[in-house]
Amino acid sequence: MAKLVNFFRTAAMVSLTLTAISLPVAGGSASAAPVAPPAPQAVVKAPLLSPAAKMQMRRDRTTVCVNAHVQNVGWQGWRCSTNRKPAIAGTVGRSLRLEALAISTMRPGGVCAQAHVQDQGWQRSKCTGRAGNVAIGTQGRSLRMEALRLSTRTPLCAQAHVATVGWQKLECSRRAGQIQVGTVGRSLSIEALRVLA
Known part of the structure; x- marks a missing residue:
């Protein structure tokens, strides 16, 4: 008889435990499956400078180089403003959005950049410093860059x-x-950018 009572007691405890796991709780529902943490925001890292970009910035310290991450293309490669000619990044006439932008310069005071991104709004401002380059926007998330702020001392x-x-x-x-x-x-994407130092 004692074995039968212990069997029912154990069965009742298991039943109560399973019921408690499946009951809804305030602000959500409980479940036996673990809840995955929210995905972290992707951090965009500027690609390494090309030898040509490094040489151009050594020759002219006012040069600004840009590298665009374009929909279906990826990083295009560094393009630098030279002799009052603009650096042009992105595409025209292909309806491809700019998703991220890397900027590099050795100018006194550097350059600060801030992107307005689809579904995110304004990201925090990032400035070129001793590292010499920064990247703004997103990569691998298919989000368009809608606006861009640049600030500089020159x-x-x-x-x-x-x-x-x-x-x-x-x-x-x-x-x-x-x-x-x-x-x-x-809700309009930037498709190309000209920068003139």
């Missing part, structure tokens, strides 16, 4: 090619200024 100009808009007007900063290109709140 003059800098930028121009964005925006989906369904085309090339916007050239925006230039004076000394310690900030420029913004692209659009906010219109």
Whole structure:
């Protein structure tokens, strides 16, 4: 008889335990399956500078080099502004979004960049420092870069090619200024960027 009572007691405890596991709790539901932590935000790392980009920046310390991560293409390679000619990154006429942008310079004071990204809004600002290059935007998440802010202590100009808009007007900063290109709140991607140091 004692064995039968212990059997029912054990069965009752197992039944209560299973019931407790499957009952909903405030703010969600309990389950036997573990809950996966939210995916961390992808950190974009700037690709290594090409030898040509390093040489150009050694020759002219005002040079700004850019490298765009483009939808279905990936990183395009470093392009540098030279002799008052702009560095052009991205594509025109192919309807491919810019997803990330790397910037490198040896200019006094460097350059700070901030991206407005689809579904994220404005990311935090990143500045070139001793490392010399920074990357903004996202990689591997298929999110468009919609706007870009650049700030510097020395003059800098930028121009964005925006989906369904085309090339916007050239925006230039004076000394310690900030420029913004692209659009906010219109769900339009930047497809190409010109930077002129």
